[in-house]
Amino acid sequence: MTKSEHGFPGATARPSTIRPIGVYALSGLASDGDRLFSIDTVRGYLVAIDPKTNNTVILNPYQLEDKEWMGVGGLSQADDTFWFTQDESVFWCDRDTLKPTFFARLPYPADGVAVWDATVYVSSQKSGYIHLFERSSGAKLGKFPQPGVGAETLAVNDSGLWVCDRDEQTVYCLNPRTGQIQLSALTPFTSPTGITFHPGEGNSEPTCYVVYADEEPYLRDNPNSETPLELAFRDRTFIHPLHIYTNPDERYTLSNGFLIEISYVEELSQLDAVSLDNVEWRIALPANTQRQRLRHVEPIGHPFTIEEQDGQQVAVFRFDHLKPFQGGLVGWKAIVEMYSLKYFLIPDDIDATLPLPAGFQRYLIDDDELSMDTPIIQQAARDGAGRETNVLRKMLRIRNFVYDRLSYGIQPKIDTPDIAFERGVASCGEYVGVLLALARLSGIACRTIGRYKCPAHPESRHLPLEPDFNHVWLEFYVPGVGWLPMESNVDDVIEQGPYPQRYFMGLAWYHTELGKGIPFSKLNADDKPEKLSVRHLAINHIRFQILDELVPAAAITAPVNAVGT
Incomplete structure (x- = not known):
């Protein structure tokens, strides 16, 4: 498999699925x-x-x-x-x-x-x-x-x-x-x-x-x-x-993708009467990456403008005034190409002498209640990384260490890494917190990514699909290579291992990347109370529709077509 000479967008995959009759497995x-x-x-x-x-x-x-x-x-x-x-x-x-x-x-x-x-x-x-x-x-x-x-x-x-x-x-x-x-x-x-x-x-x-x-x-x-x-x-x-597209220079592959319509909407529904002036509501758009391309986006309910924040595109909705218990919809609908991505890097491919880029120290600090100053997390970072110095082996070692000590379970709220690690049971967000803390203490730049996964039902074309939960994972930075994805908890499937590495340096077609390294949704206003958050003002609705299957081709370069702005 070599680089395709055909450009994006991908075409409908042919030949099609073969369904033998009268067989079971x-x-x-x-x-x-x-x-x-x-x-x-x-x-x-x-x-x-x-x-x-x-x-x-x-x-x-x-x-x-x-x-x-x-x-x-x-x-x-x-x-x-x-x-x-x-x-x-x-x-x-x-x-x-x-x-x-x-x-x-x-x-x-x-x-x-x-x-x-x-x-x-x-x-x-x-x-x-x-x-x-x-x-x-x-x-x-x-x-x-x-x-x-x-x-x-x-x-x-x-x-x-x-x-x-x-x-x-x-x-x-x-x-x-x-x-x-x-x-x-x-x-x-x-x-x-x-x-x-x-x-x-x-x-x-x-x-x-x-x-x-x-x-x-x-x-x-x-x-x-x-x-x-x-x-x-x-x-x-x-x-x-x-279908496989191979980028031998950057050592990754793309495989079968899907054309997906994504709708994200906030329904105004205040818990308490709140009046806000000069409101700016920012909601991240699907990111453009090696495996994901935003083809088209348009507003739902209220117009927006598109701004760039740390290299990511954000839909910005503005209101002169929000009245108490005001109704309305705020959101966007996007058409996105999403492919499976897998890197085939090995530790020997990494140049350990390369430093982190300027400004990347922000990905090494405790900027989100990561408990990096607590004894239990500092000891876990030492145990997790051991004496490993190669960033790929170190990150994998930390991941496996966390998998050995945590089991997946939905929690009523996201606790800080020290509490989750001591409890031994964590949600995907808590897995991310523990992994971020241990990696950053070990000198690996990390950030949170994700937000949702499209329900993995590619046979259900043109039907509304609604995920039951949101979902987050992380990216870690390798100097000379760039940001690499790593799932938070999905590969923790075998008690005490060995653990699959399918999503270590890889993502499936249904992983939806919404904003990378930036807040997904943020509301600013002149008279906004300090503790007021979006969840006090609105109920979110997320919907996917799978439109077609795609064959991966060359790099994603086409611009976003935004309308209604």
Whole structure:
């Protein structure tokens, strides 16, 4: 994957989603140039799928009773043979007979398999390695570490060894000889279970397909129940193209994005009678970044002007007077391109001699009740950073230290880091506070970012989607590189680790960046009481609509089109 010569905006992703009929949970994916192949782990079906029509054919209808294909994981196609994993073993079979032949066994369960020339690659989450075997003899050739922490399926081509990690929701391209990561990219859906490359039409480049298998909740209409609507779960499996744009100079990738309409509105609804004069209400707009582009913005309820604040665009609403219990709407509607972003930097890429830019000391101080002067937080910073000096390793070490000691839980209010850390349970905002305090005490410049996540339902196009909660994460600064994103608590999913790194230097397409390093919403007035805040005056409403899927291309440079100002 190289830099695209096509500019922004992205185009609708083609080819489209493939939805095989009659399958439950597909795992592993292969292509012979005409059809795609996968394994239904629930039924033991080996299926062939026409990507143009979704037509699905069971290739092993007479081998189901013997359960020879039950519990199969990875799948690969090489020449006229299929290769697959089952429990701790690797098998191959002729495509005509489909009679499995034993190839090799691991001490641990085997997940994925891929064949390239004379080498067979086998991944094992339990061992933590990708094992290499000689194809002709089954002799062990060596191993290198898995790039992620989950179960991984494999594919291989001229570009490298491709690894699809279910827990990381990430695709990696490795050097097939050394295992070094050449790039990584986030998948647009959860639970990827297989990857392959399928020839494109004419002279077009091959399409990277990823198969997904998961359960989804839905409301079941049960006519025999007193309350007919009940929560239930059903299998969800499908195949979707993964589009990757690579920026090798800045060492990041963009993957599948979506065109999203975002509406943010404050409904005037005072708790107590307040009269304000010469009111200036500032609400940050979606930021323009490597992964996010603001195409268009317009006012809702009241006109605004756009001003720049610390490099960020802010909608400024002005009122001569706000009367007690006055009604009204104040907000904006924006059309935004949002893509998944993943950096593939390693510690050796960082020049430790470079200083922070001038003025960045403000990102090292306690400017928001971070408890950086308390003994518990100062000791935590020393324990978290240890003796590490490389900024990437140090930040990851601090993150993992915090994950070891905090569990996620919604709190009635956001407490300061010392209270949250001592309690051991924290909301996303409290995770951010602890991480900011420990990082800043360790000399890493950090700032808060975020505000909301678009509900991750890309199949629900043109429907209003409203998030249940707001959400914040952080960015940390690496001299010579710039600001890198890091999720606050989302990767804290495994008790005591190992923790995924999907959102360490990465963000999914649904992360909405609203103002970076500046207050999201701020109200000024001539006679404003000191303790009066926006929440005393208004109720906020946030709504998303997913309009289309986009293919990432080149850097985002087009200007914002603001109307109604």
